[in-house]
Amino acid sequence: MSGGTLLGGGADPVRELMAEHRELCERAVDPLEIAAGLEEAGLGTDAAARCRHVDLFALAEELYARVPRRPPPPGPVPRRPGGAGAALTVAGSAALPCAGVAAAMLLLARAAPGGDRPVAVALGLAAAVSAGSAEGAARWYRQVGRGHLGAAGTLAGFRARMRPVLPVALALHLAVLGVLSFAALAVLAVVAPRPGPGHGGGLLHLAAERAGPAQWAAQGVLGLLLVLPVLLARCGRSAAAAVGASAGAAAVLGLLALGRSAPEAWLLGGGGVAAALLVYAGAALGRAGSYR
Structure with a gap:
């Protein structure tokens, strides 16, 4: 039975809602967890209004007050489904971007002109190494989300708290990727110097001139394609x-x-996908149910 049908015509729509979501209400540790579960089930402000509440959080507070908490089972506490299996699922999802980078790196090196091939490989290797940074940013993001879920008083307050967190997580990963990319180019400048007379300015200058603006922009797109799927996987x-x-x-x-x-392939193809992922992540990761 759908939420819309359920709330459409009962004498006590809250009681009917309690019956459908009783398990959620019994195991919830606070009203915000109930609100997150209702939101994940597709209920919103309209459903709250049919239950004579101004918003979903007010409705969740009534459900939390009316449904007694489920007592813990006797004996050892059973493990929730997930555990190692959930960790393996997340790890598998997080490994997909790395596999995509490895495949793209391979064709990228083959497709690049001879002079650009070492730069393409160096930047691709830096991106592959930065996969650990993407995972770290995703863990941090989820941890902050869980903290805000417990601290926020309403769903609107939770969304307001989370709004700046995604840009910070992305910026942290891109900063690490930038440092790794620059280091890879510096190593390349030492082990494979360009032919011809030496240039002044030292190692930093030599590393900076190995990649142009288009290559750096493409590297940024690559960084987003690495971190956004990992963030989404970590948040369910x-x-x-x-x-x-x-x-x-x-x-x-x-x-x-x-x-x-x-660079054109990364900016056009990868950039379009990265933009779509960014829009989706901004909407999906702002939902409280992603951090339960």
């Missing part, structure tokens, strides 16, 4: 993470196969 959106990672790699490789240059 494994299917979206898998689709995003696969679509990013496929778009880049498809444009490379059509003869586009590597």
